Amino acid sequence: MDTFGTKPRFEVLADDTVVSRVGTQLNCGGIAQVHLRITRSKLAVFEFSLADSPAEASSASDTVPAIEVPTDLRGAIEEGAREAWNGSGVGLHVELLDALVHPVDANCQMFRIAGREAVLGWLRFSNITVPAV
16 A cells, blocks of 8 residues: 555556545545446446455455445445436446455545545546536
């Protein structure tokens, strides 16, 4: 995690999953990193799920599989993602694959922002009109 601050805030990976990073590790305000698979669905609804198995998550040593992310942080990710989706008019399925959960600097506010920024970034990347949030 020593290079957290030098990594892009939002990126689309080769497998079409997205990573969103917020905060800085140096100022004690908290950090969060989420790795999501976002896909469109036919119905204009929002769905949030966890990866079925840890094998679907990345192999980075500083992340934990979706099923091991604390419940309050998972809820914050979903809340932020839903906030970004609201009003977009498209159906989305957001699947949490893994997340960086720092033992000291993880907090719900940062994970809510990371979830929101991941979906907003994906909407922009996909040329979908981004709602005002």
